[in-house]
Amino acid sequence: MIRCMKTPFRASKETVDRLFQCNRISGEVWNRCLELAKETHLKTGKWITKSALQKGTKGIFPLHSQSVQAVCHKYLFARDAARKARKAGHKNKYPYKRKKHFNTKWANNGFKVFENGKIQLSMGDFEGKRQAPLILWIKELPEGEIKEIELIFDRQLQLSIAYEDGQEVKENTFLNRSAIDVGEVHTIAAVAENGENIIITGRKIRSIHRLRNKKLAELQRKMSKCTKGSKQWKKYNRAKRYVLSKSNRQLQDALHKTTKQFADWCMENEVKEVAFGCVDGVQRNTSRRKKKRVRRRTTNQKLSNWSFGKVYAYLTYKLEAKGISIDKYDERFTTQQCPCCPKRRKVSSRIYTCTCGYSNHRDIHGASNFFAKTFYGEIRALDFSLKNTKYLRIA
Numbered sequence: 001m002i003r004c005m006k007t008p009f010r011a012s013k014e015t016v017d018r019l020f021q022c023n024r025i026s027g028e029v030w031n032r033c034l035e036l037a038k039e040t041h042l043k044t045g046k047w048i049t050k051s052a053l054q055k056g057t058k059g060i061f062p063l064h065s066q067s068v069q070a071v072c073h074k075y076l077f078a079r080d081a082a083r084k085a086r087k088a089g090h091k092n093k094y095p096y097k098r099k100k101h102f103n104t105k106w107a108n109n110g111f112k113v114f115e116n117g118k119i120q121l122s123m124g125d126f127e128g129k130r131q132a133p134l135i136l137w138i139k140e141l142p143e144g145e146i147k148e149i150e151l152i153f154d155r156q157l158q159l160s161i162a163y164e165d166g167q168e169v170k171e172n173t174f175l176n177r178s179a180i181d182v183g184e185v186h187t188i189a190a191v192a193e194n195g196e197n198i199i200i201t202g203r204k205i206r207s208i209h210r211l212r213n214k215k216l217a218e219l220q221r222k223m224s225k226c227t228k229g230s231k232q233w234k235k236y237n238r239a240k241r242y243v244l245s246k247s248n249r250q251l252q253d254a255l256h257k258t259t260k261q262f263a264d265w266c267m268e269n270e271v272k273e274v275a276f277g278c279v280d281g282v283q284r285n286t287s288r289r290k291k292k293r294v295r296r297r298t299t300n301q302k303l304s305n306w307s308f309g310k311v312y313a314y315l316t317y318k319l320e321a322k323g324i325s326i327d328k329y330d331e332r333f334t335t336q337q338c339p340c341c342p343k344r345r346k347v348s349s350r351i352y353t354c355t356c357g358y359s360n361h362r363d364i365h366g367a368s369n370f371f372a373k374t375f376y377g378e379i380r381a382l383d384f385s386l387k388n389t390k391y392l393r394i395a
């Protein structure tokens, strides 16, 4: 499987300057992509093709040709992702923002790795002359074959290294299905076909978010009082970036732990297939509601804060490594409907109760209904009975 590793490195002052320069040049490549795409569209009314984009950026930047191509690929990827989202009814913009910096990538022919942790990044030829490569050192090489190296900026310049870890995807003979619901108060609520059900609390993640939003709002307030671009403004802006990157790391860590717990739970309960509550639908649904404006905004913030996409990506990665499949399904209306009678109601407390006598923990109720909707095709009582709910939290 391809894995990723982020690491700081050592390099001479001159090399570090040149690395910064690389990301500035990559930014220029990105801007060139934007210009070429615009020109093509104005002239022909058509979208620029991959080959035209590569031709239009070839040989004019002092970078390795694969590094230039990588920017083109990212541009095309962003454009196609926007097109797909727009087709699905979202209001995504096509890439248009010019950039001062852009991560530089070196693919298979663009670097050499030595056993002592030395890495040589090729700069290719420019104007008929071979450019001196960049030499840097990292403490520990990943165990496996390195596929790609990307120069990123996270508080400092760092390398993001993609490598093949040589691990095969494990086969299993599991049969159970599971449905998972990602919510605000609890990160994950899930039921499995053997009756086991689990709530992994997201209180930690919520507190990181809350603290971050508070700090950011404070800095934003201070920044609004000084002139944009002034010394003081820049100081606050740096602080803002620091808060963002620190909380991102904390969040990433918490999400990794949470999703690992869920993957372990799936193994314990011999789950083969996981249905993931699709949130796109939920988010669209919320923004359409126009009655209570204030409420709407806070709900939206909570949802977007939740980084559902990240949860899904982490889960996919961890589950597929264990031979468990995961897919997105529409989970709308699963929280309000009673599974035992045709009644619907809004839940405000932690327990969903119905006049017909049915009651269940709100989140497990939602996950159960989502299970029925996905695997039975309708919301109804489950074919198995639920055992006691297991609660987990991340430290």
Ligand SMILES: [Zn+2]
Residues within 6 Å of the ligand: 338, 339, 340, 341, 342, 343, 354, 355, 356, 357, 358
């Ligand atoms: Zn009922």
